[in-house]
Amino acid sequence: MKNKKSQIIKVGLVGTATLSAIASSIFPANAIQYGSADVYRVGSGSSAVIYFHGTASSSISADIGYVSKVSSKLAGSCGEIVLSGSTVGTSPTLKVNSTTVTIASLPTQLLPTCTSGSFAESRSANFKTPDGKVVLVGNTPGSSATLDIPKATVKTVKINACGFGSFKGSDSAPLPTTFKVGSTTYTVASLPDAMAAPKCTSGIGYVPASWLSVGGGS
Structure with a gap:
């Protein structure tokens, strides 16, 4: 197990620890946060991807406002x-x-x-x-x-078996400046930047090694 974990660290990803990885496989409702953030981004500007922490295999509705x-x-x-x-x-x-x-x-x-x-x-x-x-x-x-004629648009974000989902903009529909989930409004530029994305393999969540310093991977 140590050798396997060392190999994962070498490629820049670590499991959320052996026990939590096993628990994630058994209890797919376990989710992956970046530090304490339920919503975060990777990258900035038009290349940013927004990530959401949520219940595994569920969905989140993000109101992204009026889209051209x-x-x-x-x-x-x-x-x-x-x-x-x-x-x-x-x-x-x-x-x-x-x-x-x-x-x-x-x-x-x-x-x-x-x-x-x-x-x-x-x-x-x-x-x-x-x-x-x-x-x-x-x-x-x-x-x-x-x-x-801009249309009011709600984006459905599917949460995977590891407890996170994402959405990104495109040339025809760039990321909004702000969006709303429930009653909470988020400003994209103000979201914490995780710098690198989590991974989900066979229902087991992995986070970048850099996340460990902020307590990433719940």
Whole structure:
């Protein structure tokens, strides 16, 4: 057992000690923390990975806020783009061709009929309708507009048999600045940086040797 443990140390990982490793295998609810932190990160910036301590084989819901969702839509014959309430959802803002529109600031008006390229009643600025539609005006009739309508997003993090799980950003959905688990809000940049990630092999958790100085591996 000593030889095996020495080999693990040489590659930079140590078990959470022989007894705790065995216990983790028998009782997979045992979880791996970094020091006393239930949530921590490895790395920084766009390459950071967020780790969560939790009950083995469960899941954690992380509310990561509004995530960009880009699409396109053709303008009507009066240069209008009409978005339904379900399309806009709860997003406070949207972008049309890189111009930000604050939905709460839009006036409420009726959508007039469009005949021969003209509204029956002039509409020179974006507006919303009484039934919840958002109408974007001033576009070239028949042209395609690029829309970015952020969506409220909850990320489900699966906790593995060793009691930890993770998520990371991508080019299309970078890590948020903050996120919430339950009633607790976390700021990514303020999370403790574990520098190296834990490992899970056959239900047994291993932590980097560097974690021992902070009491990592519960």
